[in-house]
């Protein structure tokens with residue numbers, strides 16, 4: 001079996017100031033150009049796994065290798081859409097989107113291709129429905145607009161590694177479905193290796209080749225589901241039996257991990273009454 | 276809109292004028308002698324009558340203050356960035372800096388005179404020493420409180436430390452810098468005028484000292500008014516610059 005672009009080998013992460021690990025024994029492998037989704041209850045450590053992959057956190061235990069790098073080496077310019085807004089308030093939306101290009105090409109390189117980059121950024125903003133807002137400031141936009149701008153910024157430099165942490169959480173159902181299509185087509189054009197964190201199981205099945213289900217924290221992988229559906233996938237396709245079956249099956253696994261926990265919670269709650 | 280105009284444009288003048296009127300009234304009402312507390316009208320006529328020497332001394336004070344402030348900004352920003360960026364520099368330097376800032380700067384003037392002689396240099400250095408600390412503290416605070424999320428973003432892009440400083444650290448620190456600058460400019464005036472009072476042969480402080488020794492109290496007050504006015508003008512200039520450059524921090 002060939003090494004994947006992303007390899008996690010029994011990776012465990014414990015934050016410095018906490019007693020319990022955020023995630024435990026995570027093993028997953030994503031082939032180059034592949035697309036996986038991570039789902040699981042809130043607080044189970046999905047964002048933490050993304051931080052490991054991005055190189056923002058190093059594993060307390062186990063191994064994390066991305067793109068064949070030595071563990072801990074710089075990942076180069078990753079495309080990350082963070083869960084929390086990370087817009088730079090002093091820059092317009094357009095300049096925020098241009099930031100990765102500035103960093104990647106350096107001052108001289110950026111100046112040389114400025115006009116071209118601006119065109120590219122404007123076109124991408126247009127595609128995400130933010131054309132009119134290019135010259136506004138992030139704090140003048142709604143939460144959903146900021147998320148879309150953040151997605152633009154993750155995509156603009158055409159990274160080999162794309163990490164999306166609940167990128168559509170603040171959007172209405174219809175815009176969200178539009179953006180699934182958009183992200184899928186960008187993914188099919190460039191094939192960045194993609195890791196998506198989401199709470200929306202339809203979104204996970206629509207976008208991913210493989211879906212990993214996490215247990216309640218400390219997070220472990222409890223299930224892996226390969227999605228064997230043809231591409232390109234469509235919104236209509238999400239209502240077909242094969243698609244729905246995947247969603248149901250994943251839902252079953254999540255209900256299971258929640259139930260284990262809910263069961264523990266009820267016994268905990270009863271204890272004082274007995275004692 | 277009308278309210279806003281009233282508040283920003285009219286109110287400051289109104290309150291200042293009111294204060295002067297009250298002052299004038301108190302002096303006449305209680306028949307206070309002019310060598311104790313001259314009324315604003317007398318200060319105004321003194322200003323008009325002796326405008327030439329007053330202007331000369333004011334320009335000298337303005338120059339020493341601005342040079343001192345510029346030095347404070349230059350050193351303060353560099354040291355502030357070092358302290359804000361590095362725990363080690365912070366841990367090593369802060370006891371010394373706090374101790375130094377607790378020293379009354381007037382006490383240093385005689386030493387400066389021994390080193391540099393009477394004149395412009397001690398005034399510049401006093402202005403520098405007194406306005407240096409708030410700049411260091413604010414720049415360091417601005418840099419040290421950059422949101423970790425923004426650092427994560429830059430690190431995920433593989434940015435070097437210098438790039439992070441240029442693209443995030445410096446712009447994020449700008450509002451803190453202006454807050455410091457507004458404090459520092461008023462302090463710089465205090466420094467230069469104090470030093471001129473003790474050891475100079477030019478400047479508003481020197482003029483006031485000489486006038487005081489001759490009991491020309493209206494001229495002393497004229498000096499105070501001029502220093503206050505220069506302070507306001509510079510403060511306003513920085514505030515104007517602040518509004519233009521850091522409007523994003525107040526979202527407006």
Ligand SMILES: Nc1ncnc2c1ncn2[C@@H]1O[C@H](COP(=O)(O)OP(=O)(O)OP(=O)(O)O)[C@@H](O)[C@H]1O
Pocket residue numbers: 015016017018022041042043044045046047048049083217
């Ligand atoms: N910087 C940190 N320091 C200490 N603990 C942290 C830190 N970040 C996250 N944690 C802890 O790690 C665990 C996992 O957090 P994480 O953000 O990865 O969860 P998540 O699965 O992304 O949750 P959600 O779906 O709500 O975004 C949580 O228990 C959280 O309290």
Ligand SMILES: [Mg+2]
Pocket residue numbers: 046047048083165
């Ligand atoms: Mg999260």
